[in-house]
Amino acid sequence: MPHVLLASCDQARGLDDDEPLLLAALADAGVTAAAADWADPNVDWAAAQAVVVRSTWDYAPRRDEFLAWARRVEAVTSLHNPAAVLAWNTDKRYLAELAAAGLQVVPTAWAAEQAELPAALGAWDGDVVVKPAVSAGARDTARFAPAERVAAGALAARILDSGRAVMVQPYLTLLDGEGETGLVYLDGAYSHAFGKGALLAGEPLGPGLFATETITARTATPAQREVGDAVLAGVCERAGAVPLYARVDLVPGEDGAPRVLEVELTEPSLNLPVAPGAAQRLAAAITARL
Template sequence: MKTVLCATSEAIPKLTQDDQALIRPLADRGIQAMAAVWSDPSVPWTSADAVIIRSCWDYHLRLEDFLRWVAWLEQAGVRVWNRPSVLRWNADKIYLRGLERKGVAIVPTVWPEAGFSLADKMRDLGWEKAVVKPRVSATAYRTQVTTKKAADGGQELLDALLRGPGAMVQQFMDTVITRGEWSVVFFAGQFSHAVIKRPKAGDFRVQHDFGGSEIPTKAPDSVIEAARRAVAAVESVPLYARVDGVECDGRFLLMELELLEPALFLKSSAGAADRFAEAIEGALQSH
């Protein structure tokens, strides 16, 4: 029996309930899946047939340590999914700029540097609202919506972020509130399922931590194909991918391409865990 270690964080040592849905379909394929905290030095990582990054939702707080651990796995010859080069690329949201240059339509985004004026840029671009967020972030960490009239508050956060790993500013898309945000999931490059995520009343964040919810939804072909193009722009086919975006004026605009530690909503779609298990089995057999 092959062994796969599902890397998680100290706060979720037994994996999320959603990821636990993967254990049985893997066992049915002769693959033993076990949770392991990525920062635990006692874990016998090199004894596993592969390590799959799952709920490592503290990586952004310890980025250097996390990437050093990934590099150690790579140097030790441990198979890691997604691939280490993909994880490193995806850890900094500046990857969106590269995807845009490859023709992927993204939510309007600017990449500020020191001396950047949020109020001036919002005025120049005609944005009524903007989202300020770190370039290295998870679960809406240090993310704030600001308006043109209240840009000073957003500027304060922006300046603080620029003293660290960097910041990004995206146009706030009202469709997140009115229609929701798409999450489109792929395994080994193949579409699996999709959900619409919605924030709770009075908020803009769609994550569960802030009261958000998701609804299993049949995605239109246009959304699936746009999401597929985003995944196809990655250097190699990722084992798992979640494409987050919104529909605006008939186009799908990418907000984030989650290749590091995304929630995959396995329980939201019949057969999703089986499809992921099948992709893992295929990856193990092909290496």
């Protein structure tokens, strides 16, 4: 049995660009590792010294099952990130908690029932983004112009009917030119940044595991680092521990200042290929926790 099991999913096989680099870096560090489907009942998770959640990209439609799995694994071996962190992070209503703590989060309106939808959808005059509070890979997410509020309401209603809360955000127009910036932290230390092109063109994204993304290397600005570092500090304080990995996704607000779009602590692509040495840094962080 390998020292480390990387939790993945069957649909992600061959699609995770981080995985081969991480496996090679762990091997170079003298640590055996392999990927396994988190939902495979035949996997002996307890036999590994550590389980690292990586490309479990199919968890969203069965979040309860996924979190139950995480708790079972954590009861028999070391799990990163911990089950409590996964539970908090897999419902995007954590953004409201971050905003209440004074962090610069993209403005968001929430609706947990049909009666709350009109206020949420009417919170902004311009384009809005509608998405579920529980989702991954930008699924069931779309951008709507002011004339498309009926269509936005229809998507929101479908999300509610699926048992998930709805979040509505203003579409920040500078995103079209700048895209998103992801800041990656490994074992509490800043590792690297990457750029991601804007995704939303007005239609809900398809049924695949994730949307096709354009990823590039990027240097984080001092303002972005300040926001990312503050978010990580807040996460560490709330969790009472430093997460093995964290990704803070930032977008430019209407004033150009960085705003937090998401904090990824569950199964984020860390885009290791764009940053020389990042796979080795992650492998070192994993090895230190064995």
